[in-house]
Amino acid sequence: MSILVDKNTRLLVQGITGREGEFHTRQMIEYGTNVVAGVTPGRGGQEVAGVPVFDTVAEAVEKTGANASVIFVPARFAPDAILESAASGIPLVVCITEGIPALDMINVVTYLDEKGTYLVGPNCPGLITPGECKVGIIPGNIVMPGPVGIVSRSGTLTYEVIWALTARGIGQSTCVGIGGDPVNGLRFIEVLELFEKDPQTEQIVLIGEIGGTAEERAAEYIKANISKPVVAFVAGQTAPPGKRMGHAGAIISGGEGRAEDKIAAFEAAGVPVAEHPEQIADIIAEMRS
Amino acid sequence: MSILVDKNTRLLVQGITGREGEFHTRQMIEYGTNVVAGVTPGRGGQEVAGVPVFDTVAEAVEKTGANASVIFVPARFAPDAILESAASGIPLVVCITEGIPALDMINVVTYLDEKGTYLVGPNCPGLITPGECKVGIIPGNIVMPGPVGIVSRSGTLTYEVIWALTARGIGQSTCVGIGGDPVNGLRFIEVLELFEKDPQTEQIVLIGEIGGTAEERAAEYIKANISKPVVAFVAGQTAPPGKRMGHAGAIISGGEGRAEDKIAAFEAAGVPVAEHPEQIADIIAEMRS
């Protein structure tokens, strides 16, 4: 078992004919992901990496039975791409694209919530179920199948943690990068809930960062609802207020979003907080021993 | 029993300080309706017909526990008034106002559907549960309590039918005028469903008219779901296509909305269709004998 993606995932790639889209399509196929369709308007009938390309998502879904999509289109077309997948009945949409205006995302996530469509991202590395399915850009060579579920607002920081776990021989059930934007799809809570229900997952790693209050909410949720051990990490203890630290959502503002508050919330919920990324793996290893 | 309104209805009147609002508030109180609050922005603290006036619906609900509202404000303020009631948690909103642009109503009904708020109208006479509660402008002196539920797109035509029933000694459970606009709240189907569940209601009268396909849908629904006898009437058999017959929604256009199609749909569903309003009462009387 695992969450969100597995061997049964039939993936559609939006923006498959673009440079990024094509590159990562090849990487995903190489990893073993079942990429069944690509979509680029006007390119219907072509093929990319052996994958048939369609003009519309609706047609691609009809012809190939795609049940997940990943988006590699530029920011100004990405909201439309997300909506197109959701409107076509795809239950899981993963948006890698960075730089989508936050106000555009409000309407998009509202619509997806109404439809019951899962959105991962935007501005995220996607997700991977080791040995089964990779959707997005998380390097396939650092993961291994195992018991640890990872949910993170970050990209490379997540790779760092995966790397440290794998180096200690501890595999992962599913690694989910939920992205660094202020308005996004799945949050910590929804992913925690999925890990709680997943029999394969034994421990959970949560990687947060400054900005917003998602970590505080997650801490409360963990205390009330999660029986599995959780280890947290919060990036940005040294970040100054009012400055955007790379991610659109990584900013301390309006008196909220400080790392210290998030760490305090986790500690109050009984969740150990690692001091640096590699320590996460140490704590997990200790828990498992 | 009855549907939608009864002795427990605590009514709020939006636009209570207007000419129409005040007149009908007095009429409703005279009939025995429990009018607990009025709302007119800027007039908070005043009284109309002994009813306290508030500046906002939220405050009125908080202070008086109103659980239904009726709207007598001009068309350009009515959408906002409907939304204000729904947003304040009122479960039943009745909008008498005529002349609200159809496109404004699309967003309004979408929001109310999401909230689960019932809307009766706009452009309707409201509803009355004889002997218990009158919300709107249906004359109280023509109704009497009894077994017949009435749902209608019309106003005075409904009075005509009520009059004919009462004249024959047949009372009504609840009479609901759903209004003559193309985009409105409750439709025939929703009200039929309520009548089907209401133990007091033994027969149902459905009064339709040209325009749209609500009658056709109702006919299908009756065939599939309604066990109680229904008598229908469709106004506008002599109406020419392309002309709006008074009600914004009463227009045959785009090949739909003809009386003959509606009548045929009812007949196909086994619903007797009266040739003129008074005949409805005759058919009901026969059913009951």
Place this chain on the structure above:
Amino acid sequence: MNIHEYQAKRLFARYDIPIPGGDVATTPQEARQIAEKLGVPVVVKAQVLVGGRGKAGGIKLARNPDEAAARAEEILGMDIKGLTVEKVLVDEAADIQDELYLGVVLDRGNKRVILMGSSEGGVDIEEVAATSPEKIVRVTVEPLLGLREFQARQLAYGMGLDKGLVRQFVGIAQGLYRAFMENDASLAEINPLVVTGDGRLLAVDGKMNIDDSGLFRHPEIEAMRDTAEEDESERLAREAGLSYVDLDGEIGCMVNGAGLAMATMDIVKLYGGAPANFLDIGGGAKADKVAAALRIILSDPRVKAVLFNIFGGITRGDEVARGILEALSEIQTDVPMVVRLVGTRAEEGRQLLADAKMITAESLSDAAQKAVAAARGQLA
């Protein structure tokens, strides 16, 4: 409210929808000048607010300015379904390779705005819907999202549009949707949307209906109202705040409430008569409104009897009676009148009318039968 083709197309053009060059003429000379200025073959099109112009001979091709003047001469003044042609549109003749349909309408059943497209343009879309429904593609607009690009593309691909035209089509669909929404339309239609020989899309015909309830916020559209095209009675009724539709029968009807007014018309027909009009005086009408209504009814020479059917709620029987008397004090008429007053102050109303030589009736059936008999001269 309906607007003319030329008005609709000018409005569409404001939303970046390509339309043919052209202008409106009210004389053959103007038509010639427009054709000269355009310098290409033109189409001369009657501007009347009714369908079926083409079949009636209201649309004609002209290869040069002289022909344009001649065709305009033929069309201007023509009677099309009872309306006199006062204006013609002189448009560049398009090089038509293909004809498509694109429309934005209100889907009342689903309480949504929808777009419809079809590869079968240039004919009545209802005909296409009846004969080849699979040729019509629909997308539903989510109120939260508006019309999205992907939906416009779905329409385009669904219609089998050439890939090279999709981008143009998306722009046109979005423009038409905006024209619909921003003007409180109930219909906005391009039929045909033409594919030209040189691979462009062109809105050759345009139609737009505006929601009367939304007109208050569009004074520029209200100003487009062609009162010359309006029936005189309907114009007077509109100005008096009455809901009135002129019909062909001989029994004038005055009723309070739209549904009851239709039911009254229907029952007149049921008993062998024919209604001369639909007329709803609305709720709570005062005497002056009633008087105006009666004057309008009596101005129709076909009217052989008048039927008053008033179910008093907010409307008061005595007010209605006063209005009737007011109108009759000015107008000499022999037309027999049947009055049915029920409800609020009906008794007072009946007393006021006692001296006025009215035929009274208790029930609606009774009133209708009496009106039919009266129109035949069998009563009064």
Place this chain on the structure above:
Amino acid sequence: MNIHEYQAKRLFARYDIPIPGGDVATTPQEARQIAEKLGVPVVVKAQVLVGGRGKAGGIKLARNPDEAAARAEEILGMDIKGLTVEKVLVDEAADIQDELYLGVVLDRGNKRVILMGSSEGGVDIEEVAATSPEKIVRVTVEPLLGLREFQARQLAYGMGLDKGLVRQFVGIAQGLYRAFMENDASLAEINPLVVTGDGRLLAVDGKMNIDDSGLFRHPEIEAMRDTAEEDESERLAREAGLSYVDLDGEIGCMVNGAGLAMATMDIVKLYGGAPANFLDIGGGAKADKVAAALRIILSDPRVKAVLFNIFGGITRGDEVARGILEALSEIQTDVPMVVRLVGTRAEEGRQLLADAKMITAESLSDAAQKAVAAARGQLA
């Protein structure tokens, strides 16, 4: 991106929000002229993109043009939290009877835009939130509906606004909401919104932050960017497409990925150092971008050591190495450098750097500790 008070207020004025008369001066003479033209007492306000101007002496009253010039003289050139005042706003002094707060912000937790109002204006709203949270009224905007009038009224009544001011307030709230939405703002704030002695509402101060991701569709706002106010390194980084924030420490950091960059800063601190910057070179950076990044880091004289932490995914270790070598070929520097390369082509990268006298590290902890030691001169 932040814009100046005067820019925010001019933008607000386009949405019918009343603002005081006034203009911007860069010299005392200009300030005098503006005050003359206004002909009333004025307020001279430093225009800097940082909070706390008032406490720093950047806002001063002037009763006449001479005083305006004198106050401008004092304020221009002043240093406020490291920024030099280049411009002052000379505004009519308002007759302040009461000070309110009105703000539009993005509520990230609920994925909604909200409006906040408070009767406690003129002070930091976070302070109000901390000390008297009941004084803050909030309404949440439904994406389907936008800000509705009833919500603006709820705010007004909730703030205890005088009834006579509610209509004005509703207009201002709707204007501020539109200014927020139509300009892709993340914050739009009027603080204080002043009630004047003659019963008007006036936006005396204004603040607006714009979502960088939305800037592409607002070139007129992009043009408001005050590069003079921008840190030179941050400007260079922005132009190179790098995500960079200048900090006070001594260890320059170059990392791929925002989260990892923050974690790298944090671990530097954990081991007793202090980061000189946040720097994310992004995914898949090529050599030239890496070189630009290194030039920016080395231009900071406080930097005593550089830490490269690259976890290769899309980013390739060899590209990063080439960029480092490219920059070092131009710059003479003695600053010690610690390199940690992991992942894609890390080995190739390490080989390329073998001759460059770099300190290498395997783990992030190791790298951080070595960088801290190097900055102290204990390594290299």
